[in-house]
Amino acid sequence: MTDELIKLQNVGVCYRSQSFLKSNREKWALNDIDMTLNRGDTLGIIGRNGVGKSTLLKLLADIITPDRGVIERKPCRSTLLSLRVGFLNHLNARENAIMAGMLLGLSRKEIESRLDAILEFAELTDSANVPIGTFSTGMSARLGFSIAMQIDPDVLLLDEMLAVGDASFKEKSSRAIRQRMKSDKTVVVVAHNELVIRELCNKVLWIENGRTMATGNADEVFEQYKSYLAERSVNTGI
Protein backbone atom coordinates (compact mmCIF):
# COMPACT_ATOMS: atom_id res chain seq x y z
CA MET A 1 0.00 0.00 0.00
CA THR A 2 1.44 3.35 -0.92
CA ASP A 3 0.21 6.27 1.03
CA GLU A 4 1.14 9.55 -0.60
CA LEU A 5 1.91 12.20 1.99
CA ILE A 6 3.21 15.02 -0.16
CA LYS A 7 3.08 15.34 -3.93
CA LEU A 8 4.67 18.15 -5.97
CA GLN A 9 3.80 18.81 -9.61
CA ASN A 10 5.65 21.31 -11.79
CA VAL A 11 6.57 23.35 -8.78
CA GLY A 12 8.62 26.55 -9.11
CA VAL A 13 9.84 29.11 -6.59
CA CYS A 14 11.10 32.56 -7.51
CA TYR A 15 13.13 34.95 -5.38
CA ARG A 16 12.81 38.60 -6.29
CA SER A 17 14.97 41.44 -5.10
CA GLN A 18 13.36 44.82 -5.23
CA SER A 19 14.94 48.20 -5.56
CA PHE A 20 13.64 51.49 -6.91
CA LEU A 21 16.78 52.35 -8.85
CA LYS A 22 17.78 48.97 -10.18
CA SER A 23 15.50 46.84 -12.28
CA ASN A 24 13.89 44.01 -10.38
CA ARG A 25 15.86 40.83 -10.53
CA GLU A 26 14.24 37.44 -10.58
CA LYS A 27 15.90 34.21 -9.71
CA TRP A 28 14.05 30.96 -10.05
CA ALA A 29 15.47 28.82 -7.26
CA LEU A 30 13.22 25.98 -8.36
CA ASN A 31 11.89 25.65 -11.88
CA ASP A 32 10.04 22.46 -12.36
CA ILE A 33 10.00 19.92 -9.58
CA ASP A 34 7.98 16.74 -9.63
CA MET A 35 8.17 14.40 -6.70
CA THR A 36 6.10 12.17 -4.48
CA LEU A 37 6.77 11.33 -0.89
CA ASN A 38 5.09 8.22 0.45
CA ARG A 39 4.61 7.31 4.07
CA GLY A 40 7.66 5.39 5.29
CA ASP A 41 9.94 6.65 2.53
CA THR A 42 13.51 7.58 3.19
CA LEU A 43 14.20 9.95 0.36
CA GLY A 44 17.67 11.25 -0.43
CA ILE A 45 18.01 14.47 -2.43
CA ILE A 46 21.23 14.94 -4.41
CA GLY A 47 22.59 17.59 -6.71
CA ARG A 48 25.32 20.18 -6.94
CA ASN A 49 25.47 23.25 -4.70
CA GLY A 50 22.92 25.93 -5.42
CA VAL A 51 20.49 23.88 -7.47
CA GLY A 52 17.62 24.42 -5.04
CA LYS A 53 17.85 21.54 -2.59
CA SER A 54 17.39 23.68 0.51
CA THR A 55 14.54 25.61 -1.09
CA LEU A 56 12.84 22.29 -1.79
CA LEU A 57 13.14 21.35 1.87
CA LYS A 58 11.53 24.66 2.84
CA LEU A 59 8.63 23.87 0.54
CA LEU A 60 8.25 20.42 2.07
CA ALA A 61 8.36 21.94 5.56
CA ASP A 62 5.53 24.31 4.57
CA ILE A 63 7.67 27.31 5.44
CA ILE A 64 7.14 28.85 2.00
CA THR A 65 4.63 28.36 -0.81
CA PRO A 66 5.52 27.96 -4.49
CA ASP A 67 4.97 30.57 -7.22
CA ARG A 68 3.71 27.99 -9.64
CA GLY A 69 2.76 24.35 -9.67
CA VAL A 70 0.71 22.32 -7.24
CA ILE A 71 1.53 20.81 -3.88
CA GLU A 72 -0.89 18.28 -2.48
CA ARG A 73 -0.35 17.28 1.09
CA LYS A 74 -2.13 15.01 3.50
CA PRO A 75 -2.64 16.63 6.87
CA CYS A 76 0.76 15.89 8.34
CA ARG A 77 3.37 17.74 10.27
CA SER A 78 6.70 18.04 8.51
CA THR A 79 9.56 19.67 10.35
CA LEU A 80 12.98 20.74 9.23
CA LEU A 81 15.47 19.50 11.78
CA SER A 82 17.40 22.64 12.60
CA LEU A 83 19.85 23.40 15.33
CA ARG A 84 19.84 26.44 17.54
CA VAL A 85 16.51 27.88 16.40
CA GLY A 86 15.65 31.02 18.27
CA PHE A 87 18.50 30.75 20.75
CA LEU A 88 19.01 33.85 22.88
CA ASN A 89 22.61 34.23 24.04
CA HIS A 90 21.83 35.74 27.41
CA LEU A 91 19.61 32.86 28.50
CA ASN A 92 20.82 29.59 29.92
CA ALA A 93 20.71 26.14 28.35
CA ARG A 94 17.43 25.19 30.03
CA GLU A 95 15.55 28.27 28.90
CA ASN A 96 16.87 28.01 25.37
CA ALA A 97 16.00 24.32 25.24
CA ILE A 98 12.42 25.08 26.22
CA MET A 99 12.12 27.82 23.62
CA ALA A 100 13.70 25.83 20.81
CA GLY A 101 11.60 22.81 21.69
CA MET A 102 8.44 24.89 21.49
CA LEU A 103 9.53 26.27 18.14
CA LEU A 104 9.99 22.75 16.84
CA GLY A 105 6.46 21.91 17.88
CA LEU A 106 6.65 20.42 21.37
CA SER A 107 4.50 21.76 24.16
CA ARG A 108 6.21 23.39 27.10
CA LYS A 109 5.22 20.49 29.35
CA GLU A 110 6.64 17.90 26.97
CA ILE A 111 9.95 19.67 26.65
CA GLU A 112 10.23 20.37 30.37
CA SER A 113 9.70 16.72 31.22
CA ARG A 114 12.51 15.74 28.85
CA LEU A 115 14.87 18.51 29.86
CA ASP A 116 17.17 16.36 31.97
CA ALA A 117 17.47 13.75 29.24
CA ILE A 118 18.27 16.46 26.68
CA LEU A 119 21.00 17.96 28.84
CA GLU A 120 22.42 14.58 29.58
CA PHE A 121 22.54 13.59 25.92
CA ALA A 122 24.22 16.90 25.11
CA GLU A 123 26.67 16.25 27.96
CA LEU A 124 25.82 19.68 29.35
CA THR A 125 24.21 18.81 32.69
CA ASP A 126 26.88 20.77 34.55
CA SER A 127 26.46 23.90 32.43
CA ALA A 128 22.65 23.90 32.42
CA ASN A 129 22.36 27.25 34.18
CA VAL A 130 25.07 29.13 32.32
CA PRO A 131 24.15 31.67 29.61
CA ILE A 132 24.73 29.95 26.28
CA GLY A 133 26.58 33.02 25.01
CA THR A 134 29.52 31.61 26.94
CA PHE A 135 29.21 28.22 25.22
CA SER A 136 31.61 27.14 22.52
CA THR A 137 30.20 26.54 19.05
CA GLY A 138 30.42 22.81 19.64
CA MET A 139 28.57 23.00 22.95
CA SER A 140 25.65 24.94 21.55
CA ALA A 141 25.51 22.66 18.50
CA ARG A 142 25.34 19.69 20.88
CA LEU A 143 22.50 21.31 22.78
CA GLY A 144 20.69 22.13 19.54
CA PHE A 145 21.07 18.60 18.30
CA SER A 146 19.76 17.04 21.49
CA ILE A 147 16.67 19.26 21.44
CA ALA A 148 16.04 18.50 17.80
CA MET A 149 16.21 14.76 18.45
CA GLN A 150 13.20 15.06 20.74
CA ILE A 151 10.80 15.95 17.97
CA ASP A 152 8.81 13.30 16.23
CA PRO A 153 7.05 14.81 13.21
CA ASP A 154 5.25 12.80 10.53
CA VAL A 155 7.93 13.85 8.07
CA LEU A 156 11.44 14.64 9.23
CA LEU A 157 13.48 16.86 6.94
CA LEU A 158 17.26 16.92 7.18
CA ASP A 159 19.58 19.38 5.48
CA GLU A 160 22.87 17.47 5.52
CA MET A 161 23.42 14.67 7.96
CA LEU A 162 24.10 17.08 10.81
CA ALA A 163 26.68 15.18 12.77
CA VAL A 164 27.97 17.78 15.23
CA GLY A 165 30.48 18.30 18.00
CA ASP A 166 33.79 16.62 18.71
CA ALA A 167 34.75 13.17 17.43
CA SER A 168 32.89 11.19 20.06
CA PHE A 169 29.76 13.32 19.93
CA LYS A 170 29.84 13.18 16.14
CA GLU A 171 29.66 9.46 16.33
CA LYS A 172 26.90 9.56 18.90
CA SER A 173 24.85 12.05 16.90
CA SER A 174 25.27 10.29 13.60
CA ARG A 175 24.21 7.04 15.27
CA ALA A 176 21.08 8.75 16.56
CA ILE A 177 20.25 10.08 13.11
CA ARG A 178 20.86 6.73 11.43
CA GLN A 179 18.58 5.08 13.93
CA ARG A 180 15.88 7.58 13.02
CA MET A 181 16.32 6.98 9.33
CA LYS A 182 16.29 3.22 9.62
CA SER A 183 13.04 3.22 11.57
CA ASP A 184 9.84 3.22 9.53
CA LYS A 185 9.57 7.01 9.85
CA THR A 186 9.27 9.21 6.79
CA VAL A 187 12.52 11.07 6.26
CA VAL A 188 13.84 13.39 3.57
CA VAL A 189 17.55 14.08 3.60
CA VAL A 190 19.79 16.33 1.51
CA ALA A 191 23.17 14.68 1.39
CA HIS A 192 26.37 14.53 -0.62
CA ASN A 193 27.80 11.28 0.63
CA GLU A 194 26.90 8.52 -1.83
CA LEU A 195 27.64 5.72 0.60
CA VAL A 196 25.35 7.17 3.23
CA ILE A 197 22.53 7.61 0.76
CA ARG A 198 22.94 4.10 -0.63
CA GLU A 199 22.88 2.71 2.86
CA LEU A 200 19.91 4.64 4.23
CA CYS A 201 17.63 5.76 1.42
CA ASN A 202 15.09 3.67 -0.44
CA LYS A 203 14.58 6.43 -3.00
CA VAL A 204 16.78 9.13 -4.49
CA LEU A 205 15.84 12.39 -6.16
CA TRP A 206 18.35 14.28 -8.30
CA ILE A 207 17.86 17.98 -8.95
CA GLU A 208 19.76 20.18 -11.36
CA ASN A 209 18.98 23.87 -11.98
CA GLY A 210 15.77 23.57 -10.03
CA ARG A 211 14.43 20.70 -12.11
CA THR A 212 13.80 17.08 -11.31
CA MET A 213 16.35 15.18 -13.40
CA ALA A 214 15.73 11.68 -12.15
CA THR A 215 14.05 9.84 -9.35
CA GLY A 216 14.10 6.20 -8.41
CA ASN A 217 16.37 3.77 -6.62
CA ALA A 218 19.91 4.75 -5.72
CA ASP A 219 21.67 2.69 -8.42
CA GLU A 220 19.74 4.17 -11.35
CA VAL A 221 19.86 7.74 -10.17
CA PHE A 222 23.52 7.77 -9.19
CA GLU A 223 24.48 6.26 -12.54
CA GLN A 224 22.74 9.08 -14.41
CA TYR A 225 24.05 11.72 -12.01
CA LYS A 226 27.65 10.60 -12.39
CA SER A 227 27.55 10.41 -16.15
CA TYR A 228 26.04 13.90 -16.18
CA LEU A 229 28.84 15.22 -13.97
CA ALA A 230 31.47 13.54 -16.14
CA GLU A 231 29.99 15.02 -19.30
CA ARG A 232 29.71 18.41 -17.68
CA SER A 233 33.33 18.46 -16.64
CA VAL A 234 34.41 17.54 -20.17
CA ASN A 235 32.29 20.36 -21.61
CA THR A 236 33.42 23.01 -19.18
CA GLY A 237 36.98 21.78 -19.11
CA ILE A 238 37.10 21.48 -15.33
Added chain:
Amino acid sequence: MRRCKYKVSTHYLEFIWYRSLAQLRSESSRAYLGYLWWVLEPLLHLVVFYIVFALVLNRGDKDYVQVLLTGLVVWKWIDASVRSSMDSISQNAALIDKVYLPKIVFPSVSVLSNGIKFGLTMALLLLYSYLFGKGISLHWVALPLLIFVQSLLVYSAACLVAAVSPFLPDIKIIFDKVMTLAFFMSGIFYTAESIPESIRGYFLLNPAFSLIECYRDVLINHQWPSLMPLFYMSVFSAVIFVIAAAILRRFDRVYPRLIY
Protein backbone atom coordinates in the same frame (compact mmCIF):
# COMPACT_ATOMS: atom_id res chain seq x y z
CA MET B 1 -10.32 18.87 13.26
CA ARG B 2 -11.62 21.82 15.20
CA ARG B 3 -9.98 20.62 18.33
CA CYS B 4 -6.70 20.23 16.56
CA LYS B 5 -6.81 23.85 15.43
CA TYR B 6 -7.54 24.99 18.95
CA LYS B 7 -4.57 23.06 20.24
CA VAL B 8 -2.29 24.64 17.68
CA SER B 9 -3.30 28.16 18.60
CA THR B 10 -2.84 27.58 22.33
CA HIS B 11 0.60 26.28 21.47
CA TYR B 12 1.47 29.61 19.87
CA LEU B 13 -0.07 31.55 22.76
CA GLU B 14 2.14 29.56 25.09
CA PHE B 15 5.12 30.36 22.91
CA ILE B 16 4.31 34.09 22.80
CA TRP B 17 4.12 34.16 26.59
CA TYR B 18 7.36 32.26 27.08
CA ARG B 19 9.25 34.22 24.43
CA SER B 20 8.11 37.55 25.90
CA LEU B 21 9.34 36.62 29.36
CA ALA B 22 12.55 35.22 27.89
CA GLN B 23 13.21 38.43 25.99
CA LEU B 24 12.67 40.51 29.10
CA ARG B 25 15.04 38.29 31.05
CA SER B 26 17.59 38.39 28.27
CA GLU B 27 17.31 42.16 27.93
CA SER B 28 17.71 42.82 31.64
CA SER B 29 20.67 40.49 32.00
CA ARG B 30 22.44 42.56 29.37
CA ALA B 31 22.72 45.57 31.68
CA TYR B 32 24.44 45.77 35.02
CA LEU B 33 21.35 47.16 36.73
CA GLY B 34 19.03 44.69 35.01
CA TYR B 35 15.35 45.03 35.80
CA LEU B 36 15.95 48.32 37.61
CA TRP B 37 16.11 50.00 34.22
CA TRP B 38 12.42 49.43 33.67
CA VAL B 39 11.84 52.03 36.36
CA LEU B 40 15.02 54.07 36.01
CA GLU B 41 14.54 54.79 32.32
CA PRO B 42 11.15 56.49 32.64
CA LEU B 43 12.47 58.33 35.68
CA LEU B 44 15.45 59.68 33.77
CA HIS B 45 13.07 60.66 31.00
CA LEU B 46 11.04 62.50 33.58
CA VAL B 47 14.10 64.35 34.83
CA VAL B 48 14.96 65.50 31.30
CA PHE B 49 11.48 66.85 30.67
CA TYR B 50 11.28 68.39 34.09
CA ILE B 51 14.52 70.29 33.55
CA VAL B 52 13.51 71.53 30.11
CA PHE B 53 9.90 72.45 30.72
CA ALA B 54 9.52 73.14 34.41
CA LEU B 55 12.88 74.72 35.15
CA VAL B 56 14.09 76.24 31.88
CA LEU B 57 10.78 77.22 30.27
CA ASN B 58 9.11 77.71 33.63
CA ARG B 59 5.88 76.10 32.51
CA GLY B 60 4.93 73.58 35.10
CA ASP B 61 2.47 74.07 37.89
CA LYS B 62 2.51 71.95 41.01
CA ASP B 63 0.93 68.91 39.34
CA TYR B 64 3.47 68.98 36.58
CA VAL B 65 5.38 65.89 37.73
CA GLN B 66 2.24 63.81 37.73
CA VAL B 67 1.16 65.22 34.37
CA LEU B 68 4.52 64.30 32.87
CA LEU B 69 4.72 60.89 34.50
CA THR B 70 1.27 59.88 33.27
CA GLY B 71 2.11 60.93 29.74
CA LEU B 72 5.49 59.20 29.72
CA VAL B 73 4.28 55.90 31.15
CA VAL B 74 1.37 55.66 28.71
CA TRP B 75 3.45 56.75 25.72
CA LYS B 76 6.31 54.36 26.46
CA TRP B 77 4.22 51.23 25.84
CA ILE B 78 2.94 52.55 22.50
CA ASP B 79 6.32 53.78 21.33
CA ALA B 80 8.44 50.80 22.39
CA SER B 81 5.99 48.24 20.98
CA VAL B 82 5.60 49.94 17.61
CA ARG B 83 9.31 50.56 17.20
CA SER B 84 10.33 47.01 18.06
CA SER B 85 7.55 45.53 15.92
CA MET B 86 8.87 47.32 12.85
CA ASP B 87 11.92 45.08 12.80
CA SER B 88 10.38 42.08 14.49
CA ILE B 89 9.93 39.93 11.39
CA SER B 90 13.21 40.81 9.68
CA GLN B 91 15.12 40.35 12.93
CA ASN B 92 13.81 36.83 13.11
CA ALA B 93 14.63 36.10 9.47
CA ALA B 94 16.95 33.25 10.39
CA LEU B 95 14.25 31.73 12.56
CA ILE B 96 11.34 31.89 10.12
CA ASP B 97 13.61 30.45 7.46
CA LYS B 98 13.80 27.20 9.43
CA VAL B 99 10.50 26.71 11.20
CA TYR B 100 6.98 27.74 10.37
CA LEU B 101 5.46 30.25 12.74
CA PRO B 102 2.41 32.45 12.18
CA LYS B 103 4.11 35.81 11.70
CA ILE B 104 1.66 37.58 13.99
CA VAL B 105 3.65 35.95 16.79
CA PHE B 106 6.43 38.53 16.45
CA PRO B 107 4.50 41.78 16.97
CA SER B 108 2.58 39.94 19.70
CA VAL B 109 5.82 39.28 21.55
CA SER B 110 6.83 42.95 21.22
CA VAL B 111 3.50 44.18 22.54
CA LEU B 112 3.35 41.68 25.38
CA SER B 113 6.90 42.13 26.64
CA ASN B 114 6.52 45.90 26.59
CA GLY B 115 3.06 45.48 28.12
CA ILE B 116 4.55 43.68 31.08
CA LYS B 117 6.94 46.59 31.61
CA PHE B 118 3.99 48.96 31.25
CA GLY B 119 2.08 47.03 33.91
CA LEU B 120 4.91 47.50 36.35
CA THR B 121 5.48 51.20 35.65
CA MET B 122 1.70 51.78 35.75
CA ALA B 123 1.55 50.21 39.20
CA LEU B 124 4.33 52.54 40.35
CA LEU B 125 2.54 55.50 38.82
CA LEU B 126 -0.60 54.61 40.76
CA LEU B 127 1.45 54.31 43.90
CA TYR B 128 2.96 57.73 43.22
CA SER B 129 -0.46 59.26 42.56
CA TYR B 130 -1.75 57.81 45.80
CA LEU B 131 1.19 58.91 47.94
CA PHE B 132 2.33 62.21 46.43
CA GLY B 133 -0.21 63.12 43.77
CA LYS B 134 -3.90 63.72 43.81
CA GLY B 135 -4.71 60.60 45.79
CA ILE B 136 -7.05 57.75 45.04
CA SER B 137 -10.60 58.20 43.83
CA LEU B 138 -13.56 56.14 42.65
CA HIS B 139 -12.72 57.13 39.08
CA TRP B 140 -9.83 54.69 39.13
CA VAL B 141 -12.28 51.92 38.29
CA ALA B 142 -12.23 53.28 34.73
CA LEU B 143 -8.55 52.32 34.43
CA PRO B 144 -9.12 48.74 33.19
CA LEU B 145 -11.20 50.16 30.35
CA LEU B 146 -8.43 52.61 29.44
CA ILE B 147 -5.82 49.87 29.54
CA PHE B 148 -8.00 47.66 27.38
CA VAL B 149 -8.48 50.36 24.74
CA GLN B 150 -4.79 51.14 24.85
CA SER B 151 -3.84 47.51 24.30
CA LEU B 152 -6.15 47.39 21.26
CA LEU B 153 -4.47 50.50 19.91
CA VAL B 154 -0.94 49.30 20.57
CA TYR B 155 -1.54 45.82 19.19
CA SER B 156 -3.17 47.01 15.98
CA ALA B 157 -0.45 49.57 15.30
CA ALA B 158 2.28 47.02 16.07
CA CYS B 159 0.76 44.43 13.74
CA LEU B 160 0.40 46.95 10.95
CA VAL B 161 4.01 48.14 11.01
CA ALA B 162 5.24 44.56 11.40
CA ALA B 163 3.20 43.45 8.39
CA VAL B 164 4.26 46.26 6.07
CA SER B 165 7.92 46.90 6.96
CA PRO B 166 9.43 43.70 5.50
CA PHE B 167 8.08 44.58 2.06
CA LEU B 168 9.21 48.19 2.15
CA PRO B 169 12.24 48.51 4.41
CA ASP B 170 12.39 52.21 3.52
CA ILE B 171 9.06 52.83 5.17
CA LYS B 172 10.68 52.26 8.54
CA ILE B 173 12.31 55.68 8.25
CA ILE B 174 8.89 57.23 7.68
CA PHE B 175 7.28 55.27 10.53
CA ASP B 176 10.11 56.48 12.73
CA LYS B 177 9.35 60.12 11.95
CA VAL B 178 5.62 59.54 12.35
CA MET B 179 6.30 58.22 15.85
CA THR B 180 8.42 61.28 16.62
CA LEU B 181 5.62 63.56 15.42
CA ALA B 182 3.06 61.57 17.40
CA PHE B 183 5.28 61.98 20.45
CA PHE B 184 5.39 65.79 20.20
CA MET B 185 1.68 65.94 19.42
CA SER B 186 0.61 63.58 22.17
CA GLY B 187 0.56 66.10 24.96
CA ILE B 188 3.09 64.33 27.09
CA PHE B 189 4.62 67.55 28.34
CA TYR B 190 1.56 69.78 28.04
CA THR B 191 -2.14 69.32 28.68
CA ALA B 192 -5.13 69.86 26.43
CA GLU B 193 -6.00 73.09 28.26
CA SER B 194 -2.72 74.66 27.23
CA ILE B 195 -3.55 74.30 23.53
CA PRO B 196 -5.57 77.08 21.89
CA GLU B 197 -9.19 76.01 21.39
CA SER B 198 -8.99 76.68 17.64
CA ILE B 199 -6.47 73.94 16.92
CA ARG B 200 -7.33 71.46 19.67
CA GLY B 201 -9.40 69.41 17.21
CA TYR B 202 -6.33 68.46 15.24
CA PHE B 203 -4.63 67.06 18.30
CA LEU B 204 -7.60 64.82 18.98
CA LEU B 205 -6.82 63.05 15.71
CA ASN B 206 -3.79 61.59 17.43
CA PRO B 207 -5.03 58.59 19.42
CA ALA B 208 -2.13 58.84 21.86
CA PHE B 209 -3.23 62.39 22.71
CA SER B 210 -6.79 61.40 23.55
CA LEU B 211 -5.63 58.37 25.46
CA ILE B 212 -3.22 60.33 27.64
CA GLU B 213 -5.95 62.90 28.29
CA CYS B 214 -8.25 60.10 29.45
CA TYR B 215 -5.65 58.81 31.87
CA ARG B 216 -5.11 62.31 33.22
CA ASP B 217 -8.83 62.81 33.67
CA VAL B 218 -8.92 59.75 35.86
CA LEU B 219 -5.65 60.15 37.77
CA ILE B 220 -5.30 63.92 38.11
CA ASN B 221 -8.64 65.61 37.47
CA HIS B 222 -10.63 62.85 39.17
CA GLN B 223 -13.36 62.76 36.60
CA TRP B 224 -14.76 60.14 34.26
CA PRO B 225 -12.93 59.92 30.92
CA SER B 226 -14.94 60.96 27.89
CA LEU B 227 -16.26 57.83 26.28
CA MET B 228 -16.58 59.04 22.70
CA PRO B 229 -12.83 59.18 21.94
CA LEU B 230 -12.41 55.79 23.58
CA PHE B 231 -15.14 54.36 21.40
CA TYR B 232 -13.69 55.87 18.22
CA MET B 233 -10.26 54.62 19.16
CA SER B 234 -11.53 51.08 19.66
CA VAL B 235 -13.30 51.05 16.32
CA PHE B 236 -10.29 52.56 14.56
CA SER B 237 -7.96 50.03 16.18
CA ALA B 238 -10.23 47.13 15.28
CA VAL B 239 -10.26 48.18 11.62
CA ILE B 240 -6.48 48.56 11.54
CA PHE B 241 -6.08 45.21 13.25
CA VAL B 242 -8.29 43.42 10.73
CA ILE B 243 -6.28 44.91 7.85
CA ALA B 244 -2.92 44.08 9.48
CA ALA B 245 -3.95 40.55 10.39
CA ALA B 246 -5.16 39.98 6.81
CA ILE B 247 -1.79 41.11 5.42
CA LEU B 248 0.13 38.94 7.88
CA ARG B 249 -2.04 35.97 7.04
CA ARG B 250 -1.97 36.45 3.30
CA PHE B 251 1.82 36.70 3.19
CA ASP B 252 2.51 34.30 6.05
CA ARG B 253 4.61 32.04 3.82
CA VAL B 254 6.03 34.85 1.70
CA TYR B 255 7.89 36.70 4.46
CA PRO B 256 10.62 34.00 4.67
CA ARG B 257 11.35 34.56 0.98
CA LEU B 258 11.89 38.29 1.10
CA ILE B 259 15.56 39.06 0.84
CA TYR B 260 16.68 41.00 3.86
